[in-house]
Amino acid sequence: MSTDDISLEIAGVSKFYGGVTALGDVTMSVDGRGITALIGPNGAGKTTLFNVISGFGGGYEGSISFDGTELTRLKPHQVARTGVVRTFQTPVGFRTLTVAENLMIALTGDRLDKPWAPFLHWREDRRRMLAARREADALLDQSGIGRLRDAFMADLSPGDLKLIEIVRQLALKPRMLLLDEPAAAMAVDQIATLSQLIKGIVANGVGVLVIDHNLGFVLELADRVHVLESGRVIASGTPDEIGADAKVREIYLGSEESADVA
Amino acid sequence: MSVSFLVTIATLALVFSMGSMLLNVESSWGGMWDLGIAGQIAVGAYTYALLTGPPDSAVPGFDLPILAGMIGAAVVVGVVSTVIGWPALRLRGEYFLITTFAFAEILRQLIVIRKDVTGGTFGITSVKKPFAETFTFEAYPYVMLGLTLVLALVVWALCTRLGNSAYGLTLRAARDNEALAQSMGTSISAIRISTYAAVGAMCGFFVAPAYVWFLGALVPSIFVSSLTFTIWTGLVIGGLGSKAGPLLGALVLTIGSEMIRLVEVSPEHAQIISAFHPLLVGLLLIGVLRWRPGGLISERTSFTRSRARLASASATSETDRTPSAQTGSL
Numbered sequence: 001m002s003t004d005d006i007s008l009e010i011a012g013v014s015k016f017y018g019g020v021t022a023l024g025d026v027t028m029s030v031d032g033r034g035i036t037a038l039i040g041p042n043g044a045g046k047t048t049l050f051n052v053i054s055g056f057g058g059g060y061e062g063s064i065s066f067d068g069t070e071l072t073r074l075k076p077h078q079v080a081r082t083g084v085v086r087t088f089q090t091p092v093g094f095r096t097l098t099v100a101e102n103l104m105i106a107l108t109g110d111r112l113d114k115p116w117a118p119f120l121h122w123r124e125d126r127r128r129m130l131a132a133r134r135e136a137d138a139l140l141d142q143s144g145i146g147r148l149r150d151a152f153m154a155d156l157s158p159g160d161l162k163l164i165e166i167v168r169q170l171a172l173k174p175r176m177l178l179l180d181e182p183a184a185a186m187a188v189d190q191i192a193t194l195s196q197l198i199k200g201i202v203a204n205g206v207g208v209l210v211i212d213h214n215l216g217f218v219l220e221l222a223d224r225v226h227v228l229e230s231g232r233v234i235a236s237g238t239p240d241e242i243g244a245d246a247k248v249r250e251i252y253l254g255s256e257e258s259a260d261v262a
Numbered sequence: 263m264s265v266s267f268l269v270t271i272a273t274l275a276l277v278f279s280m281g282s283m284l285l286n287v288e289s290s291w292g293g294m295w296d297l298g299i300a301g302q303i304a305v306g307a308y309t310y311a312l313l314t315g316p317p318d319s320a321v322p323g324f325d326l327p328i329l330a331g332m333i334g335a336a337v338v339v340g341v342v343s344t345v346i347g348w349p350a351l352r353l354r355g356e357y358f359l360i361t362t363f364a365f366a367e368i369l370r371q372l373i374v375i376r377k378d379v380t381g382g383t384f385g386i387t388s389v390k391k392p393f394a395e396t397f398t399f400e401a402y403p404y405v406m407l408g409l410t411l412v413l414a415l416v417v418w419a420l421c422t423r424l425g426n427s428a429y430g431l432t433l434r435a436a437r438d439n440e441a442l443a444q445s446m447g448t449s450i451s452a453i454r455i456s457t458y459a460a461v462g463a464m465c466g467f468f469v470a471p472a473y474v475w476f477l478g479a480l481v482p483s484i485f486v487s488s489l490t491f492t493i494w495t496g497l498v499i500g501g502l503g504s505k506a507g508p509l510l511g512a513l514v515l516t517i518g519s520e521m522i523r524l525v526e527v528s529p530e531h532a533q534i535i536s537a538f539h540p541l542l543v544g545l546l547l548i549g550v551l552r553w554r555p556g557g558l559i560s561e562r563t564s565f566t567r568s569r570a571r572l573a574s575a576s577a578t579s580e581t582d583r584t585p586s587a588q589t590g591s592l
């Protein structure tokens with residue numbers, strides 16, 4: 001798929017909760033230029049894997065690296081600074097702030113996040129705030145949600161929040177974006193918009209790893225698919241191969257009903 | 263008589279308002295529910311009194327200039343806050359609250375025990391006040407009021423600047439959603455410990471010396487938890503998270519509740535009147551929370567103007583010049 005060798009390498013990752021194996025020796029290579037999907041029934045360990053990659057998982061066995069940078073023992077904010085950025089399954093954002101301000105958090109950077117910075121770097125702080133606001137407005141306009149810029153996050157609908165979740169994390173200019181169920185609870189026309197957005201992200205040279213329950217959406221979108229079941233990778237391949245895999249059909253599709261209930 | 267009483271009440275109200283404004287930064291914006299602010303003020307007050315006190319008193323001081331005492335208090339409280347914050351900030355919500363509460367009590371007990379440097383329960387009776395020799399005894403309360411007002415305005419300006427900055431925005435974001443802030447590259451521990459220490463240092467520089475000047479003498483019983491709760495009440499009445507709210511809230515609280523002392527009664531009724539003071543505070547708090555749950559000024563309202571200013575500056579981006587970004591600072 002790719003001529004570059006930028007990738008997220010997950011090597012022999014295991015994670016246990018008490019006696020339960022949440023992830024069992026998971027090994028996969030995620031292309032840093034394409035769209036990789038991670039599917040599997042509820043409780044298969046998809047979100048656990050996201051947590052582990054993004055530094056929220058606590059201790060685990062195995063190692064994870066991105067483009068040669070070891071992520072294994074990094075804290076969440078350190079992982080984010082390497083360019084591996086995630087979204088959350090239930091996006092609430094920063095509730096008391098406006099949509100534009102939510103994006104500004106991503107755009108002001110973290111150099112000024114010290115209580116003395118507003119005084120020692122007075123001019124730079126004001127300049128960055130204004131530049132961030134401009135950039136936020138431009139990004140929201142590009143994403144077709146410019147009208148929401150001054151709305152408060154607490155007042156928005158779940159669909160808008162889902163979209164803002166992605167747009168905000170994109171404002172961080174990631175190199176690899178991990179999307180946790182972006183299409184969940186979305187209407188059919190919204191999913192089409194989402195597909196376009198994700199294809200646009202990849203066209204800009206950003207790798208995408210996406211979790212979703214919507215098999216149609218995922219198989220249409222992804223270059224490569226990994227199937228997780230009970231914490232183990234049971235199949236990997238192209239969407240066509242996965243769609244035809246008998247084991248996947250049995251295990252994954254067999255539990256569709258229960259997935260829909262949840 | 264009653265005019266000088268009003269001046270005294272106003273001075274005290276301004277001292278508390280500085281505490282409320284600084285508490286607002288760490289607790290409302292920073293999400294750190296600090297019940298130990300009385301301890302931080304105590305450390306600052308004793309540091310100031312020791313650094314500036316006369317060398318020949320019962321507790322020998324260093325007789326340093328007032329400004330040196332203020333800076334010393336800022337440094338010491340900043341360091342103490344860092345030491346307290348280091349373990350305490352690993353805890354969340356109510357656990358942080360209880361830990362800071364305990365630390366404040368430990369600090370007060372240390373003040374009682376270390377008689378050699380603090381005077382123990384007897385306290386420190388002579389403190390250095392600014393311009394004390396320049397003005398007459400009758401005029402001095404007015405000087406004190408003016409000076410405290412200037413300090414309160416400086417604290418307001420500093421806190422407002424913090425609130426409108428990129429730092430302030432990130433601080434509030436980290437309060438709203440810790441995991442998300444982390445996933446965007448913010449180190450929660452770094453921004454919180456630096457905030458806790460900076461607020462402590464400002465308490466040491468502004469609140470503690472102003473309180474010492476107001477009191478004229480120090481005893482450990484001043485720094486019990488009721489001081490913390492008074493500062494908190496002012497903040498809640500004024501509006502958690504608003505920029506001018508804590509200033510207003512502490513003024514309303516202190517002036518409103520102390521006014522009862524103006525009621526002239528016979529000595530046998532004086533006790534009843536003084537018992538009315540906490541009742542009045544309670545009623546005021548309940549009233550505000552019942553009819554204005556966000557306080558007199560809410561956080562959302564408080565940031566309306568700064569938001570609008572950024573929005574309009576962004577809309578007119580073609581005419582971008584540095585001066586346009588500079589106008590209307592604070």
